[in-house]
Amino acid sequence: MKNAYKTCSTRGLYSLLLLALVLAGHSATAQVNKHPLSGKITAAKDNSPLPGASVAVKGTTTGTITSATGDFTLQVSDADSLEVSLIGFNRQTIAVKGRTSITIALEDGTTGLDEIVVVGYGTEKKRLNTGAIGRVNGAALEETHTLRVDQALQGQTPGIQVTSNSAQPGEPMKVRIRGTGTIGNSDPLYIVDGMPVSDISYLNSGDVASMDVLKDAASAAIYGARAANGVVIVTTKKGRKGNMQVSYDGFYGQQNPARKLPLLDAHEYGIIMNEAAINSNRAPYFSVEQINQLGKGTDWQEAIFNKHAPTQSHTVNVSGGSEKSVYSSSLSYMKQEGTIGFKGQSQYERLAFRLSSEHYMYKDVVKFGENFTYTLSNKKGVGVGTSIITPFALL
Missing domain, CATH: 2.170.130.10 (TonB-dependent receptor, plug domain)
Known part of the structure; x- marks a missing residue:
């Protein structure tokens, strides 16, 4: 029994040593088979580069962060898989499968509460x-x-x-x-x-x-x-890498008051003035014949409205860029007329030009740019709390 036990122990020891040698050889082989993998992470929506994306080898601590142009480089083996993640985008797992270069497009994701x-x-x-x-x-x-x-x-x-x-x-x-x-x-x-x-x-x-x-x-x-x-x-808005893009956004509309105040006409106003005078122990302002002659009078509320007051806005934007520089510029015009006052008495007009650009130097270490905005505006109108027409003119 002692010899049998020794034989089993010896065989178990040999098996463990053989297994350790196999694992070590496999690890050495995997280490030898690693090769560089270069890639680029982009947004699936518009193919724009995504800087700051996390690219890691699944199951390991090996990983990197994409540069300002969305590029990365990693040492991987053919059997590895990459895990790519970025806040605001869906996480992806991609198998290497012997590739030396790869482009991964991330889909927009819903905003998580753990961001x-x-x-x-x-x-x-x-x-x-x-x-x-x-x-x-x-x-x-x-x-x-x-x-x-x-x-x-x-x-x-x-x-x-x-x-x-x-x-x-x-x-x-x-x-x-x-x-x-x-x-x-x-x-x-x-x-x-x-x-x-x-x-x-x-x-x-x-x-x-x-x-x-x-x-x-x-x-x-x-x-x-x-x-x-x-x-x-x-x-x-900032520029994005790619061909020059020209876009236009504009609208035109008309404004009218949604409702008016229920005011008295001239005939009803004369009756109220007479009642106020009588209640104050004074003689009435108008006789019955004079009140009947007043009629509807002038609707002063309707007279002060600027009917179908136009409002419009137009913007032309030009953007684009390369790996090292991006730009965005726009020219806009806006005009709105007020609904109170005579035509042209109340309005706001604005002309604006904007230029924004960013430039990368020295392997994306240095970045400089500018944001320039020029606005020319003209405003005129009726002062708040003032009267432009006196309704007591009928007296």
Whole structure:
């Protein structure tokens, strides 16, 4: 029995040694068979490069991040599979199968609540911060065809009050993110492409790619005391690599009051004036014959309306670029006539030109560019709270 036990132990030891040698040889063979794989990650929607995408070898700690042009390089074997992921896109797993170059197109994905959102100097999961940041994308702006950028926030972001000071064309909107937070001025801080501005009326809504509203103190902490009333971050459209593209967006419409106030005509007004005089122990202003002669009189409310007031907006955008430079430029014209006042008395007209470009140098280490906007506007109209026609002229 002792000899049989020794024989079994010896055979088991030989088997373990043989298995270890096989595994070591297999590992060495796999190590020898590794080869470089170069690739590019693009968006399936428009084939634009996706920088910052994570490319990892499945089941290992080997991985990399794509460059500003969407390119990457990895050491892989034929049996490996790549896992590609990027926030806002669906994750993909691709088998190498002996390839030395590969192009992977990622499909747009729904925004997950576990995504990371930059808030001030730190980060938080979006599901923990979903009420602190509101977002309006460029598609919503194109659908609503707003004449002013701040008007696009109306009804699009919960918890934000956006009201108009008057119906005068070109009048700014009153935006309240955190209520009346400071004395005298409760307007939020506007950040356009990283630059703080006090007003965004010079922007054309067709040039805006997205708008983010920072509501609470944590998300707006990086801007300090200036963010006491909240922050609105505006990002304009940028160029993309590819052939030059020319696009046009415009509309034309007419405006009329939806309803009018039920006012008295001249005959009814004369009766009311007589009743007021009698109630004050005074003689009536008009006799019965005079009241009957007044008739309907002039409808002064109808007279002050500008019927079928036109409103129009036209934008031409040119964009494109190469591996090293991208550009986007636009020329826009907008005009709106008011519905109150005589024709031409109340109107707002704006002509705007925008140029934006980015250039990469020294293997994408250095990037420089510019955002240039020129706006020429003309506004005239009826002052808020003033009268332009006196209804007592009939007396």
